Amino acid sequence: MEGKLTEKYMDQLEQWIDTVPKTFTLLFAITRDGCDPVTFHQKCDNQGATVTVLYNQHGSVYGGFTSISWTSKTGVYVKDDKAFLYQLKYSGRDNFNIFRVNSPDGAIVHNNQFGPLFGSGYELFTFKGRINRSENIFPLNGSMNQSGNTYNNQGMTANQINNGTMEVTELEVYMVTDGERKKKIEKQLSPWRKIKDWNEKFHDDLKEKIVNFKPIQGSNVSEARFVMLGPVGAGKSSFFNTIDSIYRGRITQRAGSGSSEHSLTTAFVPYSIEISSGATLNFRLCDTRGLEESMGIDVLEGNYLLDGNIPYYYEFNPTRPITPESPGFKSDPTGNDKVHCAVFVIDSTSLEVLSTKIVEKMKGLRGLMNQKGIPQLILLTKVDNLCEYVEKDVAQVFYSTKVKEAVDKASQLLGLPRANILPVKNYENETELDDNVDILALLALRKMLHCSEDFMLNMKHREKDVEGEMGKLKLEK
Numbered sequence: 001m002e003g004k005l006t007e008k009y010m011d012q013l014e015q016w017i018d019t020v021p022k023t024f025t026l027l028f029a030i031t032r033d034g035c036d037p038v039t040f041h042q043k044c045d046n047q048g049a050t051v052t053v054l055y056n057q058h059g060s061v062y063g064g065f066t067s068i069s070w071t072s073k074t075g076v077y078v079k080d081d082k083a084f085l086y087q088l089k090y091s092g093r094d095n096f097n098i099f100r101v102n103s104p105d106g107a108i109v110h111n112n113q114f115g116p117l118f119g120s121g122y123e124l125f126t127f128k129g130r131i132n133r134s135e136n137i138f139p140l141n142g143s144m145n146q147s148g149n150t151y152n153n154q155g156m157t158a159n160q161i162n163n164g165t166m167e168v169t170e171l172e173v174y175m176v177t178d179g180e181r182k183k184k185i186e187k188q189l190s191p192w193r194k195i196k197d198w199n200e201k202f203h204d205d206l207k208e209k210i211v212n213f214k215p216i217q218g219s220n221v222s223e224a225r226f227v228m229l230g231p232v233g234a235g236k237s238s239f240f241n242t243i244d245s246i247y248r249g250r251i252t253q254r255a256g257s258g259s260s261e262h263s264l265t266t267a268f269v270p271y272s273i274e275i276s277s278g279a280t281l282n283f284r285l286c287d288t289r290g291l292e293e294s295m296g297i298d299v300l301e302g303n304y305l306l307d308g309n310i311p312y313y314y315e316f317n318p319t320r321p322i323t324p325e326s327p328g329f330k331s332d333p334t335g336n337d338k339v340h341c342a343v344f345v346i347d348s349t350s351l352e353v354l355s356t357k358i359v360e361k362m363k364g365l366r367g368l369m370n371q372k373g374i375p376q377l378i379l380l381t382k383v384d385n386l387c388e389y390v391e392k393d394v395a396q397v398f399y400s401t402k403v404k405e406a407v408d409k410a411s412q413l414l415g416l417p418r419a420n421i422l423p424v425k426n427y428e429n430e431t432e433l434d435d436n437v438d439i440l441a442l443l444a445l446r447k448m449l450h451c452s453e454d455f456m457l458n459m460k461h462r463e464k465d466v467e468g469e470m471g472k473l474k475l476e477k
């Protein structure tokens with residue numbers, strides 16, 4: 001098994017350790033080996049220099065390095081003047097900080113009851129005794145403090161490193177040895193998904209084709225309706241903002257976005273897009289309350305949502321799902337009210353930690369959609385956070401091995417064909433538009449429109465066929 005540590009992070013650790021190139025070999029990973037001091041010591045004792053890496057559900061990566069082998073003594077301070085604690089990522093963003101040892105005598109604590117333990121003041125104490133996994137989280141019973149006694153804290157608090165929690169999604173220990181490492185190929189020579197010509201003309205063509213989109217004639221639909229479903233923070237509102245920005249010619253933020261524990265969007269908002277001529281495009285992107293483990297849209301409400309019973313701007317209320325008696329309930333929805341294509345929005349960097357409850361919720365909704373023949377897609381967001389090549393240049397997205405792997409994974413997770421998984425990078429921190437960001441988002445939107453056309457065509461044929469049957473019945477009478 002390969003670990004989660006990326007090449008970029010290995011490069012950084014290598015620089016911090018010394019001037020010689022380093023190879024990293026995974027010795028211990030709690031998701032694979034379980035979180036138990038016995039296993040940790042079996043796998044990591046007497047292996048020379050090691051780096052311990054913790055990953056949490058808030059998108060933070062941090063840990064410690066020691067140049068001295070771990071041992072199963074019963075509690076001794078071990079001197080290491082090369083040891084350090086470090087931070088690589090905080091809340092989803094790279095943040096490189098090193099906290100070098102300033103009292104080497106107590107740099108490391110060796111104890112057979114404990115996992116990796118750094119600092120005489122337990123500056124980084126991972127766990128003691130066996131820790132059981134709960135869903136995708138290991139609630140470590142250790143702690144972190146930046147007292148500055150053993151390691152120079154650089155004026156940073158523990159909360160600025162571990163988000164104030166010792167819950168982690170993974171803890172790895174790598175053996176560190178001298179030697180050039182074979183860099184993982186993170187960029188392919190030929191794309192894993194072929195796109196005709198990724199250039200300005202393609203950008204303009206895509207943009208125009210979408211402006212000219214018209215729902216299938218005779219399907220009783222004048223605008224396609226997409227519903228975006230997914231966990232809080234996945235990037236639903238940002239996707240609408242991205243499309244809106246493309247057509248407004250500047251970065252816009254009509255849909256509120258940001259981070260919050262519960263969903264910021266609580267209403268059913270059917271956003272439409274206005275172009276410079278004042279015309280509106282013939283589709284609506286419906287923002288919904290996020291799918292939360294214990295709240296959010298349930299299956300019954302999902303059913304109403306898909307059938308078009310839920311009125312515009314309806315406020316989802318987790319404690320009181322909508323019923324036919326609720327004010328505004330559309331008991332006789334039109335072709336426009338129906339959902340013509342469902343879009344699950346998933347953060348590509350969270351695939352590994354997506355809770356099983358949320359996946360089950362999405363699968364439940366998929367079941368409903370299959371019954372109704374509604375096509376389904378996945379928007380795989382934040383691919384810039386997944387791959388450094390994409391972060392630098394979004395046009396590299398279909399050459400990125402990491403994005404390809406995430407697409408495969410998402411496809412397996414929900415059981416949708418790979419062609420229905422659409423990587424996107426939303427505008428989030430930009431002040432200017434970028435053709436490459438536009439192209440990727442427009443490609444996704446084009447696929448959404450195609451899927452909605454398929455659905456409308458089926459709707460139209462079904463209506464015709466039913467009418468035909470009725471006609472026959474009448475004639476037979």
Ligand SMILES: Nc1nc2c(ncn2[C@@H]2O[C@H](COP(=O)(O)OP(=O)(O)O)[C@@H](O)[C@H]2O)c(=O)[nH]1
Pocket residue numbers: 230231232233234235236237238239256257258259263264265290345381382383384385424425426427428429
């Ligand atoms: N780097 C990056 N950040 C994103 C992307 N999409 C959304 N975000 C950020 O993720 C956070 C949550 O996004 P939001 O659209 O509010 O999620 P929602 O809860 O699904 O509506 C915001 O801080 C966004 O700026 C993306 O593609 N790349």
Ligand SMILES: [Mg+2]
Pocket residue numbers: 236237238256257264265287
């Ligand atoms: Mg939102």
